[in-house]
Amino acid sequence: MKLGILETGAPPSGLDATFGDYPAMFRRLLGPDYDYRTFDATAGELPDHPQACAAYVITGSPASAYEDAEWIGRLKDFLRAANGQAALVGVCFGHQIMAEAFGGKVIKSPNGWGIGLHSYRVREPQPWMDTVRELRAPASHQDQVVELPEGAAVVAGSDFCPFGMLAWTDQPAISIQLHPEFEPEYAKALIESRRSKRIGEEEAAQAIASLEGPDDRARLAEWIRRFLADPRNS
Incomplete structure (x- = not known):
């Protein structure tokens, strides 16, 4: 399968040398069975047409989805064009x-930062689960989805993040x-890079400690596969 990675951000300076960029993290997560193609969406690089790849992964980013940036608008247009044309x-x-x-x-959620290891309750199991x-996995976000798009069902979430995992019923x-x-070590390093700057000392310490616990990263990778x-x- 030709799998496109739409790269929408990068690790903080210095961390990429140790952990790689976000496309590299997804390649490690999902394994070698895909023909990966990476597109730097922040630089305006997108596939010529949605069917250029059978599926696309859209990465994390320090940007906000509601920002009025040209590349964000173009990415939204591409996703709408890909509706039903690619997973x-x-x-x-x-x-x-x-x-x-x-x-x-x-x-930007009034709940504040979601960092460390977070747990979601499964509400609506899907055939691929x-x-x-x-389920438990690292979190790193301030923004949250607060209104569901049409055709989306809530698969899992928490009191902190109710709409934490979605599946669309009208498209794959x-x-x-x-x-x-x-990986937990990257999640810890990311928190450390923001400690005392954007995240308080106590909050950072608690989040880092939580990442010592077991997680479901491998399970989530298998679900995506x-x-x-x-x-x-879906």
């Missing part, structure tokens, strides 16, 4: 911009606010 998988910013592109709403009722598309591609194998089951 879509959105992660963090990707989750948010998919919601915005298809009629939902994203805001197993029977687990709760899924998205999640959590970061299955973030199953979805990509037959996106009609």
Whole structure:
């Protein structure tokens, strides 16, 4: 399968040398069974047409999906054009911009930062999932989806982030606010890069400690692979 990665941001300066960029993180997460193509959406680089790849992963980003930036507008246009033409998988910013592109709403949440290891309760299991009722993965976000786009069902969420994982009923598309591609050491380093600047000392310490716990990154990777194998089951 030809799998396009729409790159919408980069790790903070210095961290990429150790952990790689976001496309590299997704390649490690999903494994070698795909023909990966990367497009730097922030530089205006997008596929010539949606069917250039069978599916697309939209990465995380320090940007906000509601910003009035040209590249964000172009990305939303591309996602709308890809509706029904290619499978879509959105992660963090990707989750948010998919919601915005298809009629939902994203805001800077009054709940504040979501960092560390977060747990979501499964509300509506999908054919590509197993029977687990709760999942855990690193989080790193201030923005949240607060209004669902038409055709989207809530698969999982939490009190902190109710619309944490979505599946579309009118197109082959899924998205999640959590970061299955973030290895715990990267998630810790990302928090450290923001400690005392954008995140308080105590909040950062608690989030870093939480990342010592078990997570479901491998399970989420398998779910994405199953979805990509037959996106009609979304």
